[in-house]
Amino acid sequence: xxxxxxxxxxxxxxxxxxxxxxxxxxxxxxxxxxxxxxxxxxxxxxxxxxxxxxxxxxxxxxxxxxxxxxxxxxxxxxxxxxxxxxxxxxxxxxxxxxxxxxxxxxxxxxxxxxxxxxxxxxxxxxxxxxxxxxxxxxxxxxxxxxxxxxxxxxxxxxxxxxxxxxxxxxxxxxxxxxxxxxxxxxxxxxxxxxxxxxxxxxxxxxxxxxxxxxxxxxxxxxxxxxxxxxxxxxxxxxxxxxxxxxxxxxxxxxxxxxxxxxxxxxxxxxxxxxxxxxxxxxxxxxxxxxxxxxxxxxxxxxxxxxxxxxxxxxxxxxxxxxxxxxxxxxxxxxxxx
Amino acid sequence: xxxxxxxxxxxxxxxxxxxxxxxxxxxxxxxxxxxxxxxxxxxxxxxxxxxxxxxxxxxxxxxxxxxxxxxxxxxxxxxxxxxxxxxxxxxxxxxxxxxxxxxxxxxxxxxxxxxxxxxxxxxxxxxxxxxxxxxxxxxxxxxxxxxxxxxxxxxxxxxxxxxxxxxxxxxxxxxxxxxxxxxxxxxxxxxxxxxxxxxxxxxxxxxxxxxxxxxxxxxxxxxxxxxxxxxxxxxx
Numbered sequence: 001x002x003x004x005x006x007x008x009x010x011x012x013x014x015x016x017x018x019x020x021x022x023x024x025x026x027x028x029x030x031x032x033x034x035x036x037x038x039x040x041x042x043x044x045x046x047x048x049x050x051x052x053x054x055x056x057x058x059x060x061x062x063x064x065x066x067x068x069x070x071x072x073x074x075x076x077x078x079x080x081x082x083x084x085x086x087x088x089x090x091x092x093x094x095x096x097x098x099x100x101x102x103x104x105x106x107x108x109x110x111x112x113x114x115x116x117x118x119x120x121x122x123x124x125x126x127x128x129x130x131x132x133x134x135x136x137x138x139x140x141x142x143x144x145x146x147x148x149x150x151x152x153x154x155x156x157x158x159x160x161x162x163x164x165x166x167x168x169x170x171x172x173x174x175x176x177x178x179x180x181x182x183x184x185x186x187x188x189x190x191x192x193x194x195x196x197x198x199x200x201x202x203x204x205x206x207x208x209x210x211x212x213x214x215x216x217x218x219x220x221x222x223x224x225x226x227x228x229x230x231x232x233x234x235x236x237x238x239x240x241x242x243x244x245x246x247x248x249x250x251x252x253x254x255x256x257x258x259x260x261x262x263x264x265x266x267x268x269x270x271x272x273x274x275x276x277x278x279x280x281x282x283x284x285x286x287x288x289x290x291x292x293x294x295x296x297x298x299x300x301x302x303x304x305x306x307x308x309x310x311x312x313x314x315x316x317x318x319x320x321x322x323x324x325x326x327x328x329x330x331x332x333x334x335x336x337x
Numbered sequence: 338x339x340x341x342x343x344x345x346x347x348x349x350x351x352x353x354x355x356x357x358x359x360x361x362x363x364x365x366x367x368x369x370x371x372x373x374x375x376x377x378x379x380x381x382x383x384x385x386x387x388x389x390x391x392x393x394x395x396x397x398x399x400x401x402x403x404x405x406x407x408x409x410x411x412x413x414x415x416x417x418x419x420x421x422x423x424x425x426x427x428x429x430x431x432x433x434x435x436x437x438x439x440x441x442x443x444x445x446x447x448x449x450x451x452x453x454x455x456x457x458x459x460x461x462x463x464x465x466x467x468x469x470x471x472x473x474x475x476x477x478x479x480x481x482x483x484x485x486x487x488x489x490x491x492x493x494x495x496x497x498x499x500x501x502x503x504x505x506x507x508x509x510x511x512x513x514x515x516x517x518x519x520x521x522x523x524x525x526x527x528x529x530x531x532x533x534x535x536x537x538x539x540x541x542x543x544x545x546x547x548x549x550x551x552x553x554x555x556x557x558x559x560x561x562x563x564x565x566x567x568x569x570x571x572x573x
Binding site for chain 2: 052054077078079080081082085086088090092094095096097098105106108109137138139153157163
């Protein structure tokens with residue numbers, strides 16, 4: 001379990017002090033996939049770097065399985081970091097080493113014998129589906145493949161915790177999904193606790209179980225993903241859930257109307273009149289209160305807010321209908337906050 | 338002077354000198370350059386690494402007075418003209434080689450002039466590394482020494498090689514200058530025949546050979562830098 005308590009970090013720049021973290025407290029259970037979401041400048045990267053002490057917090061504590069990270073000596077910290085590995089937005093592979101040697105890197109740091117390290121690295125490349133690229137150099141790989149190599153490298157030391165710092169932000173939606181799929185598999189297979197830092201709602205929605213919304217260096221909301229996104233209580237959360245409206249969603253609500261948030265996560269929806277079909281097949285009429293979707297290739301991404309009149313039965317029917325579609329996620333949201 | 342330059346007498350005399358003295362002179366030039374470059378790298382490369390890692394916020398922060406001293410010494414040595422530096426280091430040369438003139442003696446001032454240059458070039462090569470890669474190594478639990486040996490130096494090899502080429506050609510140029518204090522090689526021949534005895538043809542031949550040497554070093558260095566750089570490999 002990772003316990004973060006009253007974490008504070010202030011940067012002193014020439015323009016004055018910047019409070020990156022203000023009294024942040026979080027608890028992350030073992031084997032969880034925990035998302036930390038926020039706009040840029042919310043303090044996400046600082047928070048994740050305080051977990052493995054790449055950044056020293058000014059005050060507060062980080063305990064991993066009861067071990068106080070702030071109290072470790074440099075040497076102990078280096079050992080501890082082998083069980084809290086990290087993947088990055090820019091992949092950060094060693095460009096002059098081939099894939100196999102990149103995965104060997106953390107094993108070399110441990111002093112593992114070369115032959116053993118290579119064997120283990122090869123197994124890991126198989127795990128991420130890139131065994132055939134063992135001899136290739138990072139510049140010869142696509143972004144998604146590079147991130148897979150980085151994941152294999154992060155797994156080399158059999159860590160307890162995997163920190164993902166905007167790991168999919170540089171990837172296109174399809175690759176993002178396959179990398180997230182891999183992260184989910186790893187979490188399931190090896191029981192590694194995964195912490196995902198992102199500014200993308202879709203990332204949190206598709207893999208995370210718990211989420212913390214970070215806003216201006218503070219935790220605005222935390223809890224189960226479905227719960228937090230369905231009932232956004234704070235302005236920061238609403239800004240994320242309804243990005244274009246700046247959190248001030250004004251919906252003209254007719255009597256008895258209820259709302260369903262539909263998330264398209266690469267659904268094969270183009271060419272399928274989803275809402276019209278629902279009306280024909282289920283007799284549920286929905287009005288679109290808000291929509292922000294885009295098609296990439298023949299896949300749809302984004303979210304929509306549907307207003308539905310007609311009580312519980314219709315709302316439940318609509319959610320059930322939409323949930324059945326692959327890569328579509330639907331839930332009721334309360335707008336009266 | 339030009340009518341005499343290509344007369345039968347001067348040509349045969351020049352050929353006489355070129356065929357008898359040039360092989361040894363070329364060898365001496367190459368030998369002095371290689372030896373001086375080697376020691377300059379041995380001293381300069383670690384200093385270049387320290388210039389980056391020792392900074393505040395670097396991988397291995399050193400006391401600021403030490404960094405200050407290091408920078409001042411390097412700048413100082415870099416700003417003394419080589420001709421004067423040769424004379425200035427006479428005591429050191431005598432201490433190390435036992436004499437202040439001759440081919441072996443000329444290696445000492447070349448190293449003294451070369452290592453601060455190499456330190457600065459190595460510094461700039463190592464600064465080219467993406468700081469995120471250093472952060473990655475730290476996040477994996479690498480020690481400062483491991484970061485230097487396994488990340489900083491291997492990742493900057495192509496840049497180090499092309500900068501090293503610049504350094505070697507500069508040292509080659511300096512080595513020609515050391516002909517003044519009796520250092521052997523093509524520089525000495527150019528001085529002795531061209532400057533003191535007005536044998537321009539011989540001087541030109543020596544200069545041409547120096548140019549050829551620089552060309553060989555430069556193209557070999559560029560080739561090595563390109564071949565080692567794994568970032569430039571096209572998809573197979």
